[in-house]
Amino acid sequence: MDESLSKSLEYAERLSTFNNQLKLLKEKCLENNIYYTQGHQFTIDLGLINYCLTYINIKKTNEAIFLDDYQHPVKITDIKSFHNDITDLYQRNLNQYLVEYNQLVKDKGEI
Amino acid sequence: MTKGVLLFAHNNSTVDYVKQANFCAGQIKKHLDLPVCLITSDKFNEDHNNFNHVIVVEKPSTDQTKRFYNATHSYEDTWNNTSRPDAYSLTPYDETIVMDTDYIVANSNLNKVFESKEDFLINYKAQHVDFESRYTEEMKYVSDTGIEMCWATVFYFKKTERTRILFDLINHIKNEWEFYRFKYQILATNYRNDFAFAIAIHMINDFAKTSWPKQLPSKLFYTTDKDSVDSYVDNKWNFTLERGTKCQIKDMNIHIMNKIGLNKIIDQYE
Helix, strand or coil: CCHHHHHHHHHHHHHHHHHHHHHHHHHHHHHHCEEEECCEEEECCHHHHHHHHHHHHCCCCCCEEEECCCCCEEEECCHHHHHHHHHHHHHHHHHHHHHHHHHHHHCCCCC | CCEEEEEEECCCCCCCHHHHHHHHHHHHHHHCCCCEEEEECCCCCCCCCCCCEEEECCCCCCCCEEEEEECCEEEEEECCCCCHHHHHHHCCCCEEEEECCCEECCCCHHHHHHHCCCCEEEECCEEECCCCCHHHHHCCECCCCCCECCEEEEEEEECCHHHHHHHHHHHHHHHCHHHHHHHCCCCCCCCCHHHHHHHHHHHHCCCCCCCCCEECCCCEEEECCCCEEEEEECCEEEEECCCCCEEEEECCCEEECCHHHHHHHHHHHC
């Protein structure tokens, strides 16, 4: 095989591995963002965080109805505490994502 | 309420499932900190000390065989998968996670099931780690015109009237497999728990798709028996996938279908 073609294919294979590892990392972060309260499942995302913030901003923090991952209604009675819990978990997971992402970029193609 | 994990292991001449279960139980203790109960018809030695309970049952009689691959090599052997419908009657726990011995736990996400109000959780989707595998697309339904697939690789249940009926149905489907295989247009002749669970869920929902049961809080990632298992170090699994791509899994639960390759790694690890 032509040497330049061989090098190109080798590079493509390394890139494919790298992209696959990125997808796995993203999936891991998403899965770690699953949170349970009152037996209901919530996947933490910016929508959920901002929904909490809306209530906090209008100083209505004692009670609101949320929809869980399956669109079932849940009454959250302490929105500040709920908001603290989910943002804390979200940030911890994003931090782990960042650390592993940087490591992956550093090790690019060495797996 | 007692909580724990149930594992089934019936050895054949190709795969030492009990050894695999012992490794699996070690990972469960490390990451989930749960007691583990082994259901087996085989002898186990003192080195297999990761189990809290061992229930010895009679070897289920089966003439089922399947081909066990280790990437490029394969072996035809008996496939004894008929005990799983007895999980409800055999479990010593009120709340139980059941998993294959080749499902390797690497984080604590499965502990979230005990915070759920649901009485049964299972995966409807399985994802190959290369995200491009044709298997993932093909395995959404039990057949071309059939019902939605579910994966009995790992599931959670608590003892309720509904789950008792579900397991009764699964046992019934197992016993009448030829009929249900025909009824649900399943081409494979072997009894398979994934299909039996999917059919039982369909039946208990009055032959319709409903929101019960919900999904586990952990996606089912897998590698097939055509993928090589290269190494396991510091909670990191290295694979060479069928199409030649290298892949590393860290801190993620994974179903490693290459049982022969997995056992070779376990031998090195022990």
